[in-house]
Amino acid sequence: MERRKFIEMTTKSGVALGTMPVIFPNSRWKGANDRVNLAVIGIRGMGQSHIQAYQALNNVEVTALCDVDENLFAERVKKHFTDKNLKEPELYNDMRKLFEDKTVDAVSVVTPNHWHSLAGIWAIQAGKHASIEKPSCHTIEEGKMLIEVAKKYRKVVQDGAEQRSNPSAQSAVQFMSNGKLGEVYLAKGICYKWRDSIGSYPDGYMKENERYANTINSNSWIGPFTKEYMSGVNYDMWQGPAPEKPFNRNRFHYNWHWFWDYGNGDMGNQGVHEMDVARWGLGVKIPSKVSAVGGHLMFNDDQETPNTLMAVFEFPNPQGGGQKKKILQFEVRHWMSYPEGNLGNRESLNNSYMTSSANTVGNLFFGSKGYMLKDVEGWQTYMGKEREPGESGKGYGNHYQNFVDAIRADDPSKLTAPIEEGFYSCALIHLANISYRLGRTLDIDTENFRIINDDEANRMFSKEYRSPYTLPKRI
Structure with missing residues (x-):
C-alpha cells in the first residue's frame, strides 16, 4: 500500500464491512462520569497489572476476563474479585464470544504479540474501544490495517507506549x-x-514430576504443562494466526517472545x-x-x-x-x-x-x-x-486513566499514545528485525513506505495467517 494512500485512509472512513459482527453505538459517550465496563484479554502475566490498574480507577468496572488457559480463571477471580468483595466477571476462553457481549465498552489486549493487531481489529469491528499492548502489531501491514479500522469505526484505540x-x-x-x-x-x-539461556526441550507435554522455568538457572517454576493441564488450554486459539505446531513448553508462556512466529x-x-x-x-x-x-x-x-x-x-x-x-x-x-x-x-x-x-x-x-x-x-x-x-x-x-478519559470524552485525540504513534515505533522494530534476518541494509522509499529494490524485504512486511484467524479482506 502506498504511504500517501495509507495516510489518506487513516484520516477518512472506509465503506466495506469486516468479517466480525459490527455494532454501531451512539456517536457520543453518555457522560464524563458514566461507568466504563472493561474486559481484559490475556490474564496470565501483564494482564493482571491491567486488571488491578482499571479496578483502581473511579467508576470503572472489569466485567469480563478472557484467556485461552482456563486453568487461570479460579485463582485470578479469587485474587482480583472475590477477595476484594467485587462482582465476579464473565469468563471467556474465546475472544470472539467476548466481542458479542454488548455490555462491554472497551477491551485491553494483553495477549502474545502475534495476536495484538488481529484481536484489536476484531474488537473495534465489534464496536469496542481498545487498548493494545506493545508492540501493537506483529507485522507492518497488519499495523496499517489496525489504524484504518480504528479510523473507520471512530474508536478510541490506545497503544501500550505507556511512557507517553x-x-x-x-x-x-x-x-x-x-x-x-x-x-x-x-x-x-x-x-x-x-x-539467561532458555534451554532446549522436546515437543510434547510435560510429565507430572517435571519442573520447568523460563530460564535454565531459575527456580521460579511454572507448569508443569502436562496433558491434563493442557486439556484446559485452547492451544489452537493460542497459536491463532501462527503456523500450527506441536506443543512445546519453550514456545508457550512468556518464552514465546523469543520465537518469530509469536514474538x-x-x-x-x-x-x-x-x-x-x-x-x-x-x-x-x-x-x-x-x-x-x-x-x-x-x-x-x-x-x-x-x-x-x-x-x-x-x-x-x-x-x-x-x-x-x-x-x-x-x-x-x-x-x-x-x-x-x-x-x-x-x-x-x-x-x-x-x-x-x-x-x-x-x-x-x-x-x-x-x-x-x-x-x-x-x-x-x-x-x-x-x-x-x-x-x-x-x-x-497513568496510562489506564488516559484511556478511560478518552473513552468518556469520545475523543481519540485525548490519547497520549494514539495507535498511529505506536505503529511508527513498531515499524522501526520490524525494519530492524528484517535487516538483521536478511543480513543487509534496507534503503527505504519514505514517500511510499517500501524497501527500494528488495522484494524479499517487502514480503516480510506481512505474513501468512492460519484460518480462521485471519485479517478481514475488507474493513
Missing part, C-alpha cells in the same frame, strides 16, 4: 522541542537486560518502549535507511530471536545542518554490560528493575548544546563542553 502518559517523558520531549538541547541529531535507545525478540518486548521515546524525542517517523547486526550469542538453546542486536536508523532532516539527517541508534544486550552514564547507577524511585544493578534501560539524546539521559523515572541534562548538570524532570502518569 508520564510527565517525565512529556517534559523531556518538550525540553527538546523548545530547542533547549539545540539541534538534536542523535538518539540512542538501550535495552540491557539480564537474559519479536527483546527489541519488541522491553525495547519498543525505549524505541518509542527515541523516535518521539527526535520527532521522526519513517527512516530512509536501516541497518542491523547481531545474533543469538553464547547459548545453544531453542531461542530464535537475537539476544544481542545493534540497529541504526537514518532519517531525513531538512532543517538540520551538515548532511541534514538524524540518527537513531538502538542496542539490545543480554548479559553483563556497563551502565551508560548514570542510567544504570541512578537511585531508583521505586526499586524499578529498569534501574537495577543487572539491567540498564533508557535513552540518551545528543544535541548541539548538550545531552540528556532519560529512564522511565526521569531525565537529566548535561550542558556545554564541560557537561555541567542542567535542567531535569521526573514524574509518573
